[in-house]
Amino acid sequence: MATVAEIVTNTIIKKLESGVIPWYKPWTGGEAVNYITQKPYRGINRLLLDSGEYLTFKQIQDLNGKIKKGAKSHVVVFYKKLEFEDEATDEIVIKTLLRYYRVFSLSDVEGIDSKQVIKERENYSIGKCQEVIDNYIDKSGITFQNEEVSAKAYYRPADDIVVLPKLSQFTSSQHYYATAFHELVHSTGHKDRLNRLTATAHFGNKEYSREELIAEIGSSILCNVTNIDTTDIMDNSAAYIQSWLKALKGDVNMVLVAAAKAEKAVEYILK
Structure with a gap:
């Protein structure tokens, strides 16, 4: 048996x-989201970020927040496909625009309240x-x-x-x-x-x-x-x-x- x-x-x-x-x-409450838009991060950012809300340094300043001593930023990747015509060959060329920027977890910020409703x-x-x-x-x-x-x-x-x-x-x-x-x-x-x-x-x-x-x-x-x-x-x-x-x-x-x-x-x- x-x-x-x-x-x-x-x-x-x-x-x-x-x-x-x-x-x-x-x-x-299990996703990493952009604090301003409350939209989840996608792609590789799901692996780069723990769950929670994230803001850039400028956003924290604009909202009069303060980063806690010793807090570290996290990398967020932004990529976008660009399609354009090569004037020399008349061919359609596709390139990927890849950039990154740094964000801080709201848990490492003082003076800004969470927007999330669990x-x-x-x-x-x-x-x-x-x-x-x-x-x-x-x-x-x-x-x-x-x-x-x-x-x-x-x-x-x-x-x-x-x-x-x-x-x-x-x-x-x-x-x-x-x-x-x-x-x-x-x-x-x-x-x-x-x-x-x-x-x-x-x-x-x-x-x-x-x-x-x-x-x-x-x-x-x-x-x-x-x-x-x-x-x-x-x-x-x-x-x-x-x-x-x-x-x-x-x-x-x-x-x-x-x-x-x-x-x-x-x-x-x-x-």
Whole structure:
């Protein structure tokens, strides 16, 4: 008889084979936006900027703001295709105009209020899921923190801390717990636990991608174990995993390798 981990893994693989599903962050307040227009940054800027509102130095001055001491600017890239006719050859020439400028996060600025209105929902605590989290926190000693109107969810090994947006920021209670489980699985890789995380892992490389696969599959298993409705969750997980498989050149077999490590992480959380 197939184990829960095998059932979940097979379901994910089938969804991966059906094509790419656009992945999204299941909470509000998760994009980097231009403070003045409130429009999200696009293209490579999605990777260059963390979530939040951004202003240029001149915009900060015009709004009578003050940059906090020690704050650093961030690069934003602007590119535009220009099409013109070459007078010598009468051919249409297309050139790309590429420029960059620097912006500051509103979190590093004093005297200017945020324009963002974070939509909050009346989500609820799911007893069985919360019990898994609370029991793991008690026995592991990990710090678990919900930030006020956060735009990020992450595990930071140096401080052994999991940080999540508030429950009310998520599209549903189920998505909140799926995200919490994802970060808890990451935490099992700490050197004092399963010793899976490596110092050489960085965004986009194979080690980082593999760890993301482990965390997402582990989250899916925990959702199944705690009887969360996984229909929407599984679609989101499959799309997220698909994005990391691109970094692994579509190596679907890597999902099976990650699933074995994910099952070990889940057993550690539930023991």
